[in-house]
Amino acid sequence: MISSPVSLAICRRCGRPILSGYSEGVWVRANPAPIDAAQELAAIQAGHFTYDLQPLGLPRRPYLWHRTSFRILGERKWQVLAQHVCPPGPHFPPPPSNPIELFIPFNVSTPDDPQF
Secondary structure (H helix, E strand, O other): OOOOOOEEEEOOOOOOEEEEEEEOOEEEEEOOOOOOHHHHHHHHHOOOOEEEEEEEOOOOEEEEEEOOHHHHHOOOOOEEEEEOOOOOOOOOOOOOOOOEEOOOOOOOOOOOOOOO
């Protein structure tokens, strides 16, 4: 299954920020705000998917992994995000823009001229 790093984009319908990319062969859109266990339960009961936001590769890039029942029962190692659902009502989204690629810093670099 193909997975790709997610990018920060604007929802074309409601104009809110979302993370979008392929997760195990399926195009997904998720809200960028992490949720706790109670919010995850409410999202699942509402019929929405949840995802782990996991940094992979060099340079570190964020990937979304669908949380199956086995991942939900296990330890929470990564931030959990909920599937994006546009709120009800009329929407006036901004004009389309290019997605922003995200990189996650994982180590502080050593200066070229150390002070010791």
